[in-house]
Amino acid sequence: MARSARTTDTAATPATPAEAVLEDLLGYALRRAQLKLFQHLIGRLSAHDLRPAQFSALAVIEQNPGLMQADLARALAIEPPQVVPLLNKLEERALAVRVRCKPDKRSYGIFLSKAGEALLKELKQIASDSDREATAALDDEERGQLLRLLTKIYQE
Amino acid sequence: MARSARTTDTAATPATPAEAVLEDLLGYALRRAQLKLFQHLIGRLSAHDLRPAQFSALAVIEQNPGLMQADLARALAIEPPQVVPLLNKLEERALAVRVRCKPDKRSYGIFLSKAGEALLKELKQIASDSDREATAALDDEERGQLLRLLTKIYQE
């Protein structure tokens, strides 16, 4: 960071590593690492014209077939209105379908189509590969440790 | 995630842990954990009416006094146009100042004011505390491991 702070003669001496601030914060390191993996995945998914949120939605639907839009919103940690254009896109591309519920005609059950299931299988491999590529600096044991630590954090 | 997929009678049985997909991806765990720490920090900084990016900017300026706006943009991984409103806000609040460079009158040297230095000292403590609070599930050794692994990732 701040790679060229000495390009003006008014710039003072950069701080010593001992004074590092941002670099010692988990939140900062987490953000930098997350952005790197996110950008990497975005690049890989772009070949299928999909965004990470759409991939996540497909994965959640597969594991919870028939769930309602409100459930999907909670699972993706987004607000219900954001589900609408997301699902519309998946339906346009025939990857998922909304099915009116029999007992409560206000809600839909959401399911993957055959094409959605097939594409998701591909996407899982892409995401897994993207993970490894973006964390090439780690070995398998370190990846395991990292996943364990991160899971402990976000599971409260 | 997908906490209530069984609220409709059309919902099938949720997947077994063995079939977990998203939960096994580093990118997913990274995103969930990062969002948690980010939201926590946003809450803590709001008492000072500041955003994380403004805190980061103050920290970068402190460690690289006199740097130019283009340098700050690189350090924050944002585009030069985004630096303008950010710095304007810091100047309005008298936390930082732009000083015209003597040799090159196109550019500014950016410095913290005394008030900026004083506030930053407080903010560092807030950020450090926020880190610990949001990662209460980890002990100190685990935090150290995590920081080391994350740093390896984002430093390529």
Next chain:
DNA sequence: TATTGTTATACTCTATAACTATA
């Protein structure tokens, strides 16, 4: 001609209030 900072603009993501149709 190239560079620093700036303006204007646009696109995405996110969040909220209000509407509809069912219940």
Next chain:
DNA sequence: TATAGTTATAGAGTATAACAATA
């Protein structure tokens, strides 16, 4: 009246092109 989905809208954050002043 309450709920599921939707619409409309507004606010951040982010990215690019183009401009003014200076080099």
